[in-house]
Amino acid sequence: MPKNFLSELTGSFATPALENPTGVMMEAAYRDLGLDWRYINCEIQPDDLKNAVLGAKAMNWRGFNCSIPHKVSVISHLDDLGESARIIGAVNTVVNRDGKLIGENTDGRGFVESVKSSLELIKKRVVLFGAGGAARAVAVELALAGVANIIIVNRNQERGEELAKLVADNTSAGAEYHAWTKQYQIPAETDLVINVTSIGLFPNVDAELDIDTDFIKSSMVVADGIFNPPETRLIQTAKTKGCTTVNGLGMLVQQGAIAFEYWTEKTPSIEVMKAALSDALDITEK
Ligand code: NDP
The missing domain is CATH 3.40.50.10860 (Leucine Dehydrogenase, chain A, domain 1)
Structure with missing residues (x-):
């Protein structure tokens, strides 16, 4: 040979x-x-x-x-x-x-795989921050994985609405756009909160999502797409609230x-x- x-x-x-x-x-x-x-x-x-x-x-x-x-x-x-x-x-x-x-x-499927051990996704309610390339992949794969509903929260309204429509038109999940108002309040019935914006990405590690953290409940799983650093401000806050967290690594x-x-x-x-x-x-x- x-x-x-x-x-x-x-x-x-x-x-x-x-x-x-x-x-x-x-x-x-x-x-x-x-x-x-x-x-x-x-x-x-x-x-x-x-x-x-x-x-x-x-x-x-x-x-x-x-x-x-x-x-x-x-x-x-x-x-x-x-x-x-x-x-x-x-x-x-x-x-x-x-x-x-x-x-x-594979971006969105990668996210779904990483969160699966922390949360059974079928019929869950999701709040997703961001509407860029990675957010599109994550939203579509969560919908294909069986979540009930995705609220897209994004600074740019047009991009946010377009992503909500993309999910609603192509999958069986419900999807709606929420304007990112100051100190955004996450709905109480939310099961999964995800940051897929670049807020908190190295070197701007102290940047925080503009959300009212009183509305983060311990029953929520909180995930961040950012892997550098893995311990973003959002992940830190969620841990102090007693949430299960999933980092971007x-x-x-x-x-x-x-x-x-x-x-x-x-x-x-x-x-x-x-x-x-x-x-x-x-x-x-x-
Ligand atoms: P894009 O540039 O396509 O999208 C960026 C998103 O972040 C948009 O929704 C944008 O909102 C939002 N954003 C940026 N700055 C701000 C701000 N100051 N306030 C509010 N919203 C803001 O990037 P990607 O989608 O490719 O990547 C997004 C993040 O996901 C990055 O941090 C990247 O590191 C991470 N990622 C992680 C991966 C992983 O494997 N862990 C894989 C791919 C990406 P707007 O539309 O209003 O501009």
Whole structure:
């Protein structure tokens, strides 16, 4: 049997790519399973995206992630889309299936996976802050996972209303937009509160959501999409109220794990990925 020196290739196309730690957790998981796979973090300008995709196809890459600013524009270079990517209108993971490039979106499923052990989602009532790319993915996947209703709270009204309509038109969940009034009051019957805005993201770690914290009840599960730092102000406040909390590290690792499974058809170790990521980002969970 001749030796095989040909690694399988995966990677990421984004700009800026400098601070993207995904390769560290992916390669740790490849090594852990004894796979000779690589993850190449590429700095790709918008004008070069088409050639980058053609290059990946020519080199028989098994797949790649897309991040800012390519999640929407990559779609025109792909052969087909998975169901949730089609509804969300954005792709963060491309899978090479028998030479065809298929766009998937694992951001929202990653969030659903990360919250599932803390809350059974069927028929639950959700308040979601944000209406950007990640919020769209999270809202659509929560709806597909069976929540009853999602209230979208967003600073920009048009974007918020558009997301509520997207969920209501494409899934069986109810969805409505709430204007983000000063000291927003979370409805008492809410089961799950999620921040998918960039408020609190490093380096603005002291930034807080404009909400009346008296309306955070201990019965609510409170989650944050932000993973750097994992302990956002929102998570800290929710802990003092006695809530179960879910930080953004779980979402980051789980969306990567789902991409890993799409590419390799194997299940990675979440612990190995989480440890590699925490190490790379120099963060410790409290
Ligand atoms: P976008 O730029 O697409 O959206 C940003 C969102 O934040 C919008 O809803 C925007 O509101 C809101 N926002 C930003 N600043 C403020 C402010 N000062 N006051 C009120 N609202 C504000 O970003 P993404 O959706 O891609 O990312 C959002 C967050 O999710 C980021 O923090 C990112 O780190 C995190 N994320 C985490 C992932 C994970 O795996 N854990 C994966 C992907 C993202 P408006 O519409 O009014 O501008």
